[in-house]
Amino acid sequence: MEGPVLRQLLSYMYTLQAPQLSSMTPQMLAVADKYGLSALKAACEQQLATQLxxxxxxxxxxxxxxxxxxxxxxxxxxxxxxxxxxxxxxxxxxxxxxxxxxxxxxxxxxxxxPPEEIRSLSVEEKGRRLIQAAEEGSVEEIRTLLAAGADLGVRDKYMGTALHCAAPTSLHVL
Structure with missing residues (x-):
């Protein structure tokens, strides 16, 4: 551990005030993790997230x-x-x-x-959102839903699949 990091660590341990570090934040996070200083680790995480x-x-x-x-x-x-x-x-x-x-x-x-909020959707909700994304032409949403396990065979109220909904001359408009 480098001297400045050790100084900041000791300062934290005596005051319980997380230092504003910038360049030393990654080293402080590693030290906080190593010594089980969860509050300091959380503060370092927050600082690093704002500096991305x-x-x-x-x-x-x-x-x-x-x-x-x-x-x-x-x-x-x-x-x-x-x-x-x-x-x-x-x-x-x-x-x-x-x-x-x-x-x-x-x-x-x-x-x-896929994001947790997509992974945790019910099978029915994934299917509903897949059809909706196909109708809107939202390619990224379709990819995300398929990666999360959405069923390609799900059908809309006209019995069309997501592929039918995405096609420019959709059959379900009859």
């Missing part, structure tokens, strides 16, 4: 996965998803590929996973 950029998102996501961060992991994964593939085109992503392959594989798995 396209350049540091890969490193932050790896840090979050490595230290089992319950709020930083979903925040960093959502940030990467929101910025499409721009994060994956950075030097930071390439660096994490070389140095933290296992953790980045977990981040990649999380990126492919």
């Amino acid at each position: 950029t396209v350049e540091n998102a890969a490193a932050t996501a790896v840090l979050a996965v490595r230290h089992c961060c319950p709020s930083l992991t979903p925040a960093s994964v959502a940030f990467i998803k929101d910025h499409n593939f721009r994060v994956m085109a950075t030097q930071g992503w390439a660096d994490m590929m070389r140095s933290h392959t296992e953790d980045l594989i977990e981040v990649s798995r999380l990126l492919a996973e």
Whole structure:
């Protein structure tokens, strides 16, 4: 542990005030995790989540996965998803590929996973939303619902499937 990190850790332990760290926040999160300082860890997670950029998102996501961060992991994964593939085109992503392959594989798995609010929908609700997304032409919503296990065979009130609803000359308009 570096001297400045140790000073901040001791300061926290005596005052229970989370320091405003910026550059040392990743090291403080690791130390807080190692020594079971959950309040400090949560404060570090919150600071890191507010400092997410396209350049540091890969490193932050790896840090979050490595230290089992319950709020930083979903925040960093959502940030990467929101910025499409721009994060994956950075030097930071390439660096994490070389140095933290296992953790980045977990981040990649999380990126492919549908959001919890979609996974927890009932079979009927997934089907209803699949038909609606097909009618609206919402390709991303369709992909998400299919990844969450929506049934492609579900039918609308006209007995059309999502594919029928998505087709420009839909049969169910008769």
